[in-house]
Amino acid sequence: MFSHKAAKPVVFILALGPLAWVTWAAVSSGFGPAGPLGANPIEYINRFLGDWAIRFLLAALAVTPVSRVMSRYGGWSGLMRFRRMIGLYAFFYVCLHLSSYIGLDQFFDWREIWRDITKRNYITVGMVCFVLLAPLAATSTNAMIKRLGGKRWTRLHKLVYPAGLLACLHFYMMRKGIQLEPIIYAAICAVLLGYRVVQAGRKKARSGGAKPAQ
Amino acid sequence: MLIKTKKASDVPSSEITPKSVYMDRRRFLTTAAIAGAGAAFGTIAPPGFGSPALAAPGRGPKLEGVKKSKWTQKSLGEELTEYKAVTTYNNFYEFGTGKTDPAERATKFNPKPWSLAIEGAVEKPGVYDLEDFIKPHQLEERVYRFRCVEAWSMVVPWVGIPLADVIKRMGPTGNAKYVAFETLNDPKRMPGQNRRVLQWPYKEGLRIDEAMNPLTLLVVGLYGEVLPNQNGAPIRLMVPWKYGFKAIKSIVKMTFQAEQPPTSWNQSAAREYGFYSNVNPSVNHPRWSQAKERRIGDFLKRPTKMFNGYEEEVGQMYAGMDLRKLF
Numbered sequence: 001m002f003s004h005k006a007a008k009p010v011v012f013i014l015a016l017g018p019l020a021w022v023t024w025a026a027v028s029s030g031f032g033p034a035g036p037l038g039a040n041p042i043e044y045i046n047r048f049l050g051d052w053a054i055r056f057l058l059a060a061l062a063v064t065p066v067s068r069v070m071s072r073y074g075g076w077s078g079l080m081r082f083r084r085m086i087g088l089y090a091f092f093y094v095c096l097h098l099s100s101y102i103g104l105d106q107f108f109d110w111r112e113i114w115r116d117i118t119k120r121n122y123i124t125v126g127m128v129c130f131v132l133l134a135p136l137a138a139t140s141t142n143a144m145i146k147r148l149g150g151k152r153w154t155r156l157h158k159l160v161y162p163a164g165l166l167a168c169l170h171f172y173m174m175r176k177g178i179q180l181e182p183i184i185y186a187a188i189c190a191v192l193l194g195y196r197v198v199q200a201g202r203k204k205a206r207s208g209g210a211k212p213a214q
Numbered sequence: 215m216l217i218k219t220k221k222a223s224d225v226p227s228s229e230i231t232p233k234s235v236y237m238d239r240r241r242f243l244t245t246a247a248i249a250g251a252g253a254a255f256g257t258i259a260p261p262g263f264g265s266p267a268l269a270a271p272g273r274g275p276k277l278e279g280v281k282k283s284k285w286t287q288k289s290l291g292e293e294l295t296e297y298k299a300v301t302t303y304n305n306f307y308e309f310g311t312g313k314t315d316p317a318e319r320a321t322k323f324n325p326k327p328w329s330l331a332i333e334g335a336v337e338k339p340g341v342y343d344l345e346d347f348i349k350p351h352q353l354e355e356r357v358y359r360f361r362c363v364e365a366w367s368m369v370v371p372w373v374g375i376p377l378a379d380v381i382k383r384m385g386p387t388g389n390a391k392y393v394a395f396e397t398l399n400d401p402k403r404m405p406g407q408n409r410r411v412l413q414w415p416y417k418e419g420l421r422i423d424e425a426m427n428p429l430t431l432l433v434v435g436l437y438g439e440v441l442p443n444q445n446g447a448p449i450r451l452m453v454p455w456k457y458g459f460k461a462i463k464s465i466v467k468m469t470f471q472a473e474q475p476p477t478s479w480n481q482s483a484a485r486e487y488g489f490y491s492n493v494n495p496s497v498n499h500p501r502w503s504q505a506k507e508r509r510i511g512d513f514l515k516r517p518t519k520m521f522n523g524y525e526e527e528v529g530q531m532y533a534g535m536d537l538r539k540l541f
Contacts, residue, residue: 033296033511038314039303040366040510107514112503120501176501177411177482179311 003078011082015089018052019096042104049097054167056090057133058188061164065195084140087160091137094130122173129166132159161196164189274439277353280373285356287371294357295368299510301442305362306463307411308397308404309444315406316444323403325448325464334394334470337385344448348434350383351375355438356431358454360461361493361522365502367509372452373435378426386422386470393425394418394475395451396467404464412478418462419475419489420453421531429454429527432465455521455528457491488541492532493522497541 022037022045029035037044063083070076106113116123136157138144145153168189172182287294306316309323328344353373360368381393399415401407407414424430431452434441441447446463453460459479469475479487486500495505495518506515521528532540 031513033299033303039296039299040313040508042508042513043313043366112505115503119498120503122501175311176479177307177311178409179411180409 002076002082007078008081008085012085015056015085018048018093022048042100046097046100046105049093049100050171053090053093053097054171054185056086056093057160057164057167058185058192060087060090061160061189061192065192088137088140091133094133098126098130122170125166125173126170129163129170132163132166136160136163161193164193274435274442276439277373277435280353280355280435280438283354283356285358287357287369290357290359290369292359292369293511295360295370295510297437300368300370300436301444303510304445305364305458306406306444306446308406308414308416308464310406311411317442319405320443320447323443323447325443328448328466330449330465331467332384332470333467335387335389335472336470337387338383347380348375348449351379353434356452358429358431358452359522359524360452360454360458361507361518363457363459363487363491363499363502363504365504365507365515365518367507367518367522369509371437372431372433373438373441374431374433374452376428377430377432377451378428380432381422381426384470389472390470391422391472392470392474393420393422394467394469394471395420395462395465396469397462398464398466412482415466416462416478417475417481418451418460418477420460421474422470423531424453424528427528427531429524433461455492455524457493459487460491490532490537490540492528492537492541493518494520494537494541496520497538 025036026041026045029037029041031041033039033041035041060083063079063086067076067079070079102108102113106116117127118124136159139148139153139156148156168182168186171185172179175182302317303313304316305311305313306320309316309319329341330344330347331341332339353375355371355373357369357371360370381390395418397414397416398404399407401414420430433446433450433452434448436442436445441450446461449465450463451461451465460477474489477487477489479491480489493504497504504518507518508515519525
């Protein structure tokens with residue numbers, strides 16, 4: 001199904017769904033407290049965009065392991081084609097999340113924003129995550145892959161691993177008390193990154209074990 | 215017939231609009247206004263900012279014999295937060311951590327019958343039935359600002375009794391330096407307690423002078439009606455110069471004691487939540503700047519006032535204290 005010609009445009013449009021919905025809901029209620037976004041629409045919008053940012057980020061991290069596992073069963077070939085798009089959508093929602101914080105929540109109060117970034121740990125963590133993701137989005141084109149060369153590009157894009165961890169940490173720290181939802185996200189992230197650790201370990205063992213035999 | 219005629223001729227009393235009628239009229243006007251706006255703009259009618267607060271009463275049973283206090287909407291000079299917002303957007307982790315969880319998950323909660331244990335350094339300790347506990351007191355309406363530590367705020371017409379009157383009735387002894395409060399701990403009735411988000415039961419506390427301050431209220435209602443489950447039924451605290459989490463809900467126990475009691479959020483994160491937790495725009499919180507707040511219904515934030523604007527009434531209690539350390 002992922003190899004179908006129409007699959008890419010369909011996923012592209014579906015991924016715009018959350019943004020379309022929240023925009024409609026905000027505009028139609030005039031950001032007022034009586035609309036579908038509840039009594040505090042600005043908080044709702046900011047959290048909603050953050051939720052989708054972390055979901056896309058974890059989805060991007062899931063593409064490689066899922067397609068590898070599924071290929072063993074001969075299914076879902078072509079899933080890898082979506083990795084770049086999903087990753088870029090993650091960054092897109094990260095940018096929207098940051099913009100809604102700056103423009104709606106803080107209303108461009110740069111002094112307060114700077115204080116938040118330097119003094120409030122979960123915001124510091126969120127900003128570091130944004131800074132890690134920005135170069136990945138900037139180097140996502142074919143031309144940039146060529147310019148950097150495959151090896152360097154791959155090394156650079158490993159930044160997505162710490163970014164995923166920081167995104168989960170940001171979410172966990174933002175919530176008060178010990179809450180379930182951020183723990184679920186962190187657990188998913190741990191599985192996805194754990195897969196890489198295991199794979200890297202196996203690769204090392206294989207190459208290490210192969211040498212004396214040759 | 216004769217009696218009826220007499221009653222009808224009793225002009226002065228009939229000129230006073232009964233509260234229920236007044237509230238009903240208000241509800242009618244509100245409904246009409248919303249319906250009108252809906253008709254004019256279809257389903258996408260923007261309520262807009264700065265529109266007058268709609269004092270829409272809810273669906274709860276009315277409280278009888280509530281008197282006005284000196285804390286009215288007029289004396290406060292700020293608009294009431296809509297009933298719907300007050301009752302659908304709040305924190306009550308006993309019913310879940312989302313802001314709409316309490317309204318959605320507390321519907322089945324039955325706060326009747328309810329008993330309240332009074333323990334410790336008082337002359338009349340015991341377990342009181344809530345109705346008997348409230349009966350000797352005059353219910354009054356008080357319009358207070360409500361400031362959440364999460365930097366949002368409301369203006370709510372609470373109905374309750376001054377805690378000071380209750381304390382006087384209980385006869386505190388010399389050892390009653392603090393009052394410790396506890397929320398019901400019953401995961402079957404409060405499903406949020408199935409998760410250890412906090413150490414249950416929820417605990418709060420006040421210094422005795424704070425508890426005796428005329429502003430401190432034991433709340434049993436809002437908007438002239440019985441307190442909705444999601445807002446802490448059947449009885450909760452209101453200390454308007456402190457962050458909202460101090461205003462403990464669904465209270466089952468009050469203990470008078472000599473030592474400062476532990477409090478739930480302080481136990482969870484001592485760096486963030488102090489025992490006093492007075493609203494203070496100049497004390498930097500690790501999580502939220504407390505300099506400003508968003509009044510529910512507003513787009514832009516407004517500056518937060520020292521002691522939430524109640525400095526005159528409560529400031530003297532903290533004279534000489536370093537509020538940066540004792541936050």
